[in-house]
Amino acid sequence: MSTTSLPAATILGYPRIGANRELKRALEQYWAGKTTREDLVQAAAQVRAANRQRLNELGLTEAYAQPADHTLYDQVLSVIAHLGAVPARFRDLLDENGGLDLDGYFTLARGEGDRPALEMTKWFDSNYHYLVPEIGPDTPIDYVEYALADQFREALEQGVEARPVLVGPVTFLLLAKATDDAPEGFHPLDRLNDVLHAYGHWLMDLQNVGAKWVQLDEPALVSDSWDVPRERILKAVKDAYTWLGASVDRPQILVAGTYGNLGDALPVLGETDVEGVALDLVAGQVPAAEDLAALAGKSVVAGVVSGRNIWRTNMDEALATLRDLQAKLPQGTPVTVATSTSLQHVPHDKERETSLPQDLRSWLAFADQKVQEVQVLARGLAQGDEAIAAELAEDRAARESRQNHPGTRVAAVREAVAAVTEADRNRSAYEVRLAAQESLGLPLLPTTTIGSFPQTADIRKARAAYRKGELSEEQYAQAMRDEIAHVVKLQEELGLDVLVHGEAERNDMVQYFAELLEGFAATEHGWVQSYGSRCTRPSILWGDVTRPAPMTVEWSAYAQSLTEKPMKGMLTGPVTIMAWSFVRDDVPRKQVADQLGLVLRDEIADLEQAGIRVVQVDEPAIRELLPLQSKDRAEYLDWSVGSFRLATGQAQDGTQVHTHLCYSEFNVVVDAIDHLDADVTSIEASRSKMDILPAVAEHGFSRQLGPGIWDIHSPRVPSEEEQTALLQAAVDALPAKQVWVNPDCGLKTRGYAEVEPTLRNLVAAARNVRERLA
Numbered sequence: 103m104s105t106t107s108l109p110a111a112t113i114l115g116y117p118r119i120g121a122n123r124e125l126k127r128a129l130e131q132y133w134a135g136k137t138t139r140e141d142l143v144q145a146a147a148q149v150r151a152a153n154r155q156r157l158n159e160l161g162l163t164e165a166y167a168q169p170a171d172h173t174l175y176d177q178v179l180s181v182i183a184h185l186g187a188v189p190a191r192f193r194d195l196l197d198e199n200g201g202l203d204l205d206g207y208f209t210l211a212r213g214e215g216d217r218p219a220l221e222m223t224k225w226f227d228s229n230y231h232y233l234v235p236e237i238g239p240d241t242p243i244d245y246v247e248y249a250l251a252d253q254f255r256e257a258l259e260q261g262v263e264a265r266p267v268l269v270g271p272v273t274f275l276l277l278a279k280a281t282d283d284a285p286e287g288f289h290p291l292d293r294l295n296d297v298l299h300a301y302g303h304w305l306m307d308l309q310n311v312g313a314k315w316v317q318l319d320e321p322a323l324v325s326d327s328w329d330v331p332r333e334r335i336l337k338a339v340k341d342a343y344t345w346l347g348a349s350v351d352r353p354q355i356l357v358a359g360t361y362g363n364l365g366d367a368l369p370v371l372g373e374t375d376v377e378g379v380a381l382d383l384v385a386g387q388v389p390a391a392e393d394l395a396a397l398a399g400k401s402v403v404a405g406v407v408s409g410r411n412i413w414r415t416n417m418d419e420a421l422a423t424l425r426d427l428q429a430k431l432p433q434g435t436p437v438t439v440a441t442s443t444s445l446q447h448v449p450h451d452k453e454r455e456t457s458l459p460q461d462l463r464s465w466l467a468f469a470d471q472k473v474q475e476v477q478v479l480a481r482g483l484a485q486g487d488e489a490i491a492a493e494l495a496e497d498r499a500a501r502e503s504r505q506n507h508p509g510t511r512v513a514a515v516r517e518a519v520a521a522v523t524e525a526d527r528n529r530s531a532y533e534v535r536l537a538a539q540e541s542l543g544l545p546l547l548p549t550t551t552i553g554s555f556p557q558t559a560d561i562r563k564a565r566a567a568y569r570k571g572e573l574s575e576e577q578y579a580q581a582m583r584d585e586i587a588h589v590v591k592l593q594e595e596l597g598l599d600v601l602v603h604g605e606a607e608r609n610d611m612v613q614y615f616a617e618l619l620e621g622f623a624a625t626e627h628g629w630v631q632s633y634g635s636r637c638t639r640p641s642i643l644w645g646d647v648t649r650p651a652p653m654t655v656e657w658s659a660y661a662q663s664l665t666e667k668p669m670k671g672m673l674t675g676p677v678t679i680m681a682w683s684f685v686r687d688d689v690p691r692k693q694v695a696d697q698l699g700l701v702l703r704d705e706i707a708d709l710e711q712a713g714i715r716v717v718q719v720d721e722p723a724i725r726e727l728l729p730l731q732s733k734d735r736a737e738y739l740d741w742s743v744g745s746f747r748l749a750t751g752q753a754q755d756g757t758q759v760h761t762h763l764c765y766s767e768f769n770v771v772v773d774a775i776d777h778l779d780a781d782v783t784s785i786e787a788s789r790s791k792m793d794i795l796p797a798v799a800e801h802g803f804s805r806q807l808g809p810g811i812w813d814i815h816s817p818r819v820p821s822e823e824e825q826t827a828l829l830q831a832a833v834d835a836l837p838a839k840q841v842w843v844n845p846d847c848g849l850k851t852r853g854y855a856e857v858e859p860t861l862r863n864l865v866a867a868a869r870n871v872r873e874r875l876a
């Protein structure tokens with residue numbers, strides 16, 4: 103093993119989709135059959151080259167300061183591909199060496215024909231999604247793919263000694279789920295030795311191409327929400343890094359404990375032969391000196407610049423943290439200044455946001471500014487405050503301007519939040535509401551959709567034209583009304599029971615509201631990868647929130663005017679608006695959530711006034727913000743559920759309140775769903791084949807539930823039989839009068855070629871099961 107020290111400053115990862123979403127476009131064109139494989143491979147190489155050049159320009163030129171962390175879809179899928187660890191239904195895609203080609207790789211991600219894609223779920227408490235490995239006793243696990251070594255070599259050819267980044271073995275197995283045919287009691291961690299064997303080869307290969315450092319991300323260690331006892335996880339950590347550490351044919355290993363505190367995993371890592379440990383000092387804290395003693399002889403990477411938000415780092419605080427850490431570490435421990443996580447969660451460059459108010463812009467740091475911040479802090483740590491006096495002064499001034507800005511504290515808003523009472527968060531008893539809602543006249547197993555219909559190229563073009571001034575406001579509104587009329591007509595033809603207007607007018611379910619509320623700012627180029635090629639542009643929630651005017655009423659009222667069937671009003675809930683925005687860090691989140699709850703409460707009252715009798719308040723992110731440590735959960739659930747109830751608490755008894763939560767693993771939050779007190783809750787269930795239902799049934803959930811029977815994240819068309827079977831499973835688990843029939847999520851990412859036949863099959867599935875029950 104050849105050694106070299108870690109640089110003074112580094113980042114744990116960088117955005118991968120391209121500053122102008124070049125990779126997104128290249129992927130989507132390739133999937134649409136419009137370009138060749140070579141076009142895609144070349145476009146991805148160009149994105150990597152541009153990133154390296156940008157990081158060079160920003161001064162991140164020391165050896166091993168830049169990460170080699172690129173992936174064409176997802177970092178967990180990339181591990182699956184490197185190990186050839188594919189579930190049985192994809193095994194025919196493996197070549198003679200046990201590897202996947204490009205198309206095979208995408209088939210795992212997106213499904214094909216009658217094989218469903220890998221399940222997709224949230225990456226820790228972020229809005230990024232990874233693909234869930236399925237590991238059984240017989241899953242092939244070997245080192246079969248060389249892409250990461252190739253990436254290192256490619257960087258080297260361009261003069262950059264980059265640090266390869268891979269998801270660590272323990273996290274990989276903790277994120278995995280057991281295959282359906284695995285015997286009772288099997289856990290993916292049972293395959294640790296095989297995985298280590300493969301990682302051993304992987305590291306050897308990286309050593310052979312000349313890599314002197316490798317970063318193994320182990321965020322799973324900061325969470326306590328796994329289905330195995332902590333002792334078993336700690337033993338896996340010890341076994342893994344003792345074993346990998348014992349190899350001589352390997353780069354030096356940096357284990358990154360991101361998204362929180364490593365806790366009792368820290369001393370365990372300390373006992374192994376890994377050369378470096380990265381600590382997240384933004385989501386976590388500086389460990390006690392006696393715990394840090396275990397790191398004697400290792401390098402420590404101090405994540406003091408947030409990889410999660412876009413606020414500039416408080417330089418004084420970060421320096422204090424770094425000095426505190428240094429004082430508590432064994433004498434002479436080398437400290438590298440870093441980001442807390444990969445920068446994949448933040449956009450590239452705030453300097454491009456020329457439409458943002460100047461003062462707001464001065465409060466921000468996007469990825470490229472954070473790259474500079476880690477370097478400034480490294481200089482300050484090495485040479486003292488004087489060496490960075492100008493930067494410190496600028497930072498203090500920016501923070502002062504933020505504090506003194508009138509928009510960050512609006513007296514009327516604070517008073518309204520302070521005046522909220524428990525009664526404001528409570529509706530009548532469910533039975534009373536149920537009786538009042540009978541006048542909706544819904545059949546057994548009512549059918550509905552989650553809100554959005556396809557965001558077609560025409561819709562986006564119209565919006566782009568409107569933005570550029572090529573369409574007048576009235577022309578744009580007419581185009582949207584035409585789209586709504588089309589969507590309503592289609593739903594009537596299909597025979598759905600509760601209709602939606604289709605959300606054509608929304609660029610995104612959060613950004614749309616952010617643009618209409620005071621207290622938010624929207625970016626122009628601030629794209630962040632959400633999954634695969636899909637991106638979002640989180641708004642910046644910087645001030646107190648007010649609603650200058652109703653936001654959805656005109657569209658919903660127009661849609662209702664076109665049909666006798668009930669039209670669902672469609673809102674995004676307070677927690678989700680927060681979670682999918684870059685939220686201010688200067689007031690408690692409970693305060694922000696209640697401010698949002700109050701504006702949504704007014705919106706619901708306006709919808710009722712306009713004759714809307716069903717209102718859906720989406721909270722897909724309520725699960726995502728759930729703290730990784732169970733001790734922090736009760737408090738979180740209290741304020742998050744509380745803000746939803748504040749939003750819906752004044753709805754009339756006859757107004758049917760729906761909520762929608764995507765992503766499975768709801769077993770953990772069934773209780774919370776219950777506390778939301780919505781009349782109807784739709785959830786994602788199809789990719790996990792309804793395996794949430796036993797938990798729901800056991801809990802004795804008394805209100806109505808729509809477990810999705812169509813996985814809308816995949817471009818497949820589930821048949822009538824498939825959806826009938828899933829729905830049958832639902833009515834087997836729950837009383838039929840509580841069951842709704844709907845897809846897993848909104849249809850905005852799908853095309854009409856899939857939507858029409860699948861909804862037809864969905865309505866037919868409802869009819870089939872109704873007949874069986876009759």
Ligand SMILES: Nc1nc2c(c(=O)[nH]1)N[C@@H](CNc1ccc(C(=O)N[C@@H](CCC(=O)N[C@@H](CCC(=O)N[C@@H](CCC(=O)O)C(=O)O)C(=O)O)C(=O)O)cc1)CN2
Nearest residue numbers: 229562563565566609610611612632635636637638682851
């Ligand atoms: N914020 C958020 N997070 C979420 C979800 C969500 O809906 N929103 N859903 C879950 C799954 N995640 C998702 C994330 C993104 C998308 C998605 O479809 N994103 C779109 C962008 C949506 C958008 O903002 N569209 C804008 C602008 C789109 C655009 O690219 N415009 C063109 C110009 C228009 C054209 O000619 O196409 C451009 O800027 O170049 C609009 O409609 O106005 C995409 O990546 O393609 C879907 C699901 C979880 N997290």
Ligand code: MET
Nearest residue numbers: 552553554720722848849
């Ligand atoms: C990510 S949850 C999506 C809910 C939203 N109403 C939609 O249908 O698009």
Ligand SMILES: [Zn+2]
Nearest residue numbers: 722764847848
């Ligand atoms: Zn959803």
